[in-house]
Amino acid sequence: MRRSLIQVFGFLISTLGWLFVSCTTAMDYWRVNYVGGKGGNWMIKALWYWSNLWRDCVTDTSSVTNCRDYDVLWSVTPYVQGVRGLLMIAMSLGFVAIILCFIGMDCTYIGGREKSKDKTLLTGAVLHFVGGLSSCAAYCVYTNRVASAAFSPSTDRSVIRYTIGTPIFLGLVGSFFIILGSVLYAVTITPKRMTNAFRQRPLSGRSVRRTAIKTHHTTSRDRWSGSHNSRTSHNNHEKISVRDTLV
DSSP: OHHHHHHHHHHHHHHHHHHHHHHHHHOSOSEEEEEEOOSSOSSOOEEEEEEOSSEEEEEETTOOEEEEEOOSGGGSOHHHHHHHHHHHHHHHHHHHHHHHHHHHSTTSSOSSSHHHHHHHHHHHHHHHHHHHHHHHHHHHHHHHHHHHHHHOTTSOTTSOOOEEOHHHHHHHHHHHHHHHHHHHHHHTTHHHHHHHHHHTOOOOHHHHHHHHHHHHHHHHHHHHHHHHHHHHHHHHHHHHHHHHHHO
């Protein structure tokens, strides 16, 4: 019962993490910069420069947004391509991992025997873990790029210095949930697999010799007891035969 509860909790946590990661790919404001809004004029103007994985935009105080979409794949900045690739790999692994873990859970009636379900669950947990690391690496690459451009003293002042937006934090939380879910899956498998491994551990040379000696002694003892019992029964039979003849 405890094992099933841990697996269900791991399934919910990991699925919620993948939902967060999937949402961040379509969200705006991966990086944002606020300009203006200062001065003593009667009309205060401000601009928000922001970007995501697909376009660069600017929004003013009148809620008018102008965007420039990334045209083709090879014209995109290399680090953006890397982030896209890592997220696509992570979500592909996560999709397969969710199906495998659902099949391998104890509370489902599909997946075959218990041994095959454990293997399926372990495979799904590994895919969850790799996918979580891939998504976390994507967000870290993007954060490092933004931070290095913002805090580098060699950066030109004409270059816009962005800050980290909400999707980065949401994605990092989702990646943590995915890794936590994979650990919860593995916890339900590891003790049983370790027990089976210890039970099926091959014997060493000394153990084999000791086992052979014990077997030899046991066999010799059984032979001696068997011959002794046969002799005793033979003598008793002769005594009974003599008694019968006397009678």
